[in-house]
Amino acid sequence: MRLTKMMVLLILMAFAATPAVAKIKVVGKGDKMNFDASQIPSDLKGAYEIMKVKCIQCHTMERTVIAIQTGIAPVTGQPFDKQATKAYGIKMLRKPKSNMSRDEVKQVVNLMNYLIDESAKP
Amino acid sequence: MQTYKHCLIVLCVTLVMGSLTKAHAIPAFSREHNTECATCHTIFPELNEYGDVFLKNGFVWAKQKKDDKGGNGGAKPEIRGEGDPALLAKLKESSALPNGSKGEMPTMGGATPKSEPLWLAGLPQTVPLSLSGTLNASYNDDAPYDKLDLSTRALSLLSGGVIRDKLGFFVKYNLFAEGAFNPALSNTPINSDSPYAKDLEEFYLVWRNTFGTPVNFKVGRFRPQLSLWKKTNKTGISDLVTTSYRVGSSKFTSDSPEDAIEANAVLFNRLYLAAGVVDRNGQDTNEGYGHISLKIGGSDFHAREPELDLDNESIFDYMYLVVGAYGYSGRNSGDLASNERNNFYRTGVDLDFMVKSLRLKLAWAKGQDKNPDFASHVRRMTDAYVAEADYMLTPDLLALFRYEYHESGDGPVIKRYIPAISYAPIQNTKVTCEYQHVTTDGAHSNLALLGIRVAF
Numbered sequence: 001m002r003l004t005k006m007m008v009l010l011i012l013m014a015f016a017a018t019p020a021v022a023k024i025k026v027v028g029k030g031d032k033m034n035f036d037a038s039q040i041p042s043d044l045k046g047a048y049e050i051m052k053v054k055c056i057q058c059h060t061m062e063r064t065v066i067a068i069q070t071g072i073a074p075v076t077g078q079p080f081d082k083q084a085t086k087a088y089g090i091k092m093l094r095k096p097k098s099n100m101s102r103d104e105v106k107q108v109v110n111l112m113n114y115l116i117d118e119s120a121k122p
Numbered sequence: 123m124q125t126y127k128h129c130l131i132v133l134c135v136t137l138v139m140g141s142l143t144k145a146h147a148i149p150a151f152s153r154e155h156n157t158e159c160a161t162c163h164t165i166f167p168e169l170n171e172y173g174d175v176f177l178k179n180g181f182v183w184a185k186q187k188k189d190d191k192g193g194n195g196g197a198k199p200e201i202r203g204e205g206d207p208a209l210l211a212k213l214k215e216s217s218a219l220p221n222g223s224k225g226e227m228p229t230m231g232g233a234t235p236k237s238e239p240l241w242l243a244g245l246p247q248t249v250p251l252s253l254s255g256t257l258n259a260s261y262n263d264d265a266p267y268d269k270l271d272l273s274t275r276a277l278s279l280l281s282g283g284v285i286r287d288k289l290g291f292f293v294k295y296n297l298f299a300e301g302a303f304n305p306a307l308s309n310t311p312i313n314s315d316s317p318y319a320k321d322l323e324e325f326y327l328v329w330r331n332t333f334g335t336p337v338n339f340k341v342g343r344f345r346p347q348l349s350l351w352k353k354t355n356k357t358g359i360s361d362l363v364t365t366s367y368r369v370g371s372s373k374f375t376s377d378s379p380e381d382a383i384e385a386n387a388v389l390f391n392r393l394y395l396a397a398g399v400v401d402r403n404g405q406d407t408n409e410g411y412g413h414i415s416l417k418i419g420g421s422d423f424h425a426r427e428p429e430l431d432l433d434n435e436s437i438f439d440y441m442y443l444v445v446g447a448y449g450y451s452g453r454n455s456g457d458l459a460s461n462e463r464n465n466f467y468r469t470g471v472d473l474d475f476m477v478k479s480l481r482l483k484l485a486w487a488k489g490q491d492k493n494p495d496f497a498s499h500v501r502r503m504t505d506a507y508v509a510e511a512d513y514m515l516t517p518d519l520l521a522l523f524r525y526e527y528h529e530s531g532d533g534p535v536i537k538r539y540i541p542a543i544s545y546a547p548i549q550n551t552k553v554t555c556e557y558q559h560v561t562t563d564g565a566h567s568n569l570a571l572l573g574i575r576v577a578f
Contacts, residue, residue, distance in 0.1 A: 057517075074156070090427040109432070
């Protein structure tokens, strides 16, 4: 009886411990491509909304998705890592009429770093 | 005074003819790198910081330093097997682009997988050709005839790229460049008067990072690196007087294409040096030039962004200043057989200052010609100044105001006041409206220009 209880408990724990998201999924194709918003953690939802609105002023989200998934910036062919996300953030901050504030850039950089970590998961 | 007025009209028309034939945005680069014009241009063909780096770097995106970490935490594709490790690394780098190992990756919009056979053959991934054309209308109330002139100005074939990151190339061939209007000949003059009409305006090769050094060697026909702004590096229609003025009968201008060899290099990330020798037909003496420029603030000449604190706001983070100086010494004549030579020099200082959406360009040029009419040996000194303010109203709309001062020997003092507005509804199509108010020793004249430029 005790053994049965233990087994039931273990099974329940196994279900409860299912990993939330192994990797952020991508939805859409071509210029409609984007990260699956439902898988973005709640504390990064605000950054996601900023990215969704501000980044597409100049380029599609596809470019960002590709960079994060492959670790290579599509245009330059250069590594797209956490060092690069900050550099790109600064570039966009300095870009005339990019319409991005310092705080928005900071949030988007944090989001991209999170996505890079997620993308590196097996 | 009337003579001056006529001279001014001719000068303005020549200026317009000359300037409107230049269209240097290179869609071939956009195709090859699958990126938009705005990556390198503000409103084409004016370069932004990154376009300037791309040009300085022989048409290659600046690479990260070797000690920088690679993508996704520095994990690079593991290289195994025999053969040339450098070649294998390059192939891995190319194949590391999407559609490679990422099974779920959809078709690319951002990056294009490289073709291995093309890369091995040293060929660009796309046919590196593009066209650029200019249409314009001008209104000159002082003109004796044809006050309103609508014309098809120019069509150019452009090519540019790099072979295996070692050999950059650039070509501009003018298929058509309309000459000066002459009603006695035709209403649609064909290649009649432009100095580069139906001709090879530029063709040069750049041997990048020669023997692993920062030095690039540039050989062929090109505009020597003198001013900070190449002739085409502008949003307005007319050229800057500091680099486009002529003296007497001499056809030399600081932005003339020359057959030359140039060595240039970026040192200490923010210092750019260039020096070259020029060989023109019939030349029998040394002729050469030098340029130095220094960038303070902003990204460096390798396009590396400055380290900014994202938690604290500072206006200095949005500023950069580039200071450049140059000199050119040469000798020319009216024709090859003539012994009447003109020894001349040009020197100048430029400042390019940017803060957020405002850009200020200041230029000063001084020159001396010892025999500019190839006969009298009367020396002429020339001074020219330019002050220009550009303001980007929206990413596709830019307004500018320029003041120019030009004084040459005993000639008139010419002052120009030039407001202009440039609009690019699509990145490869630009409409520019420019107004020129010119005073020549107190006499006034006005010219209105409308130019449409498209590159594809």
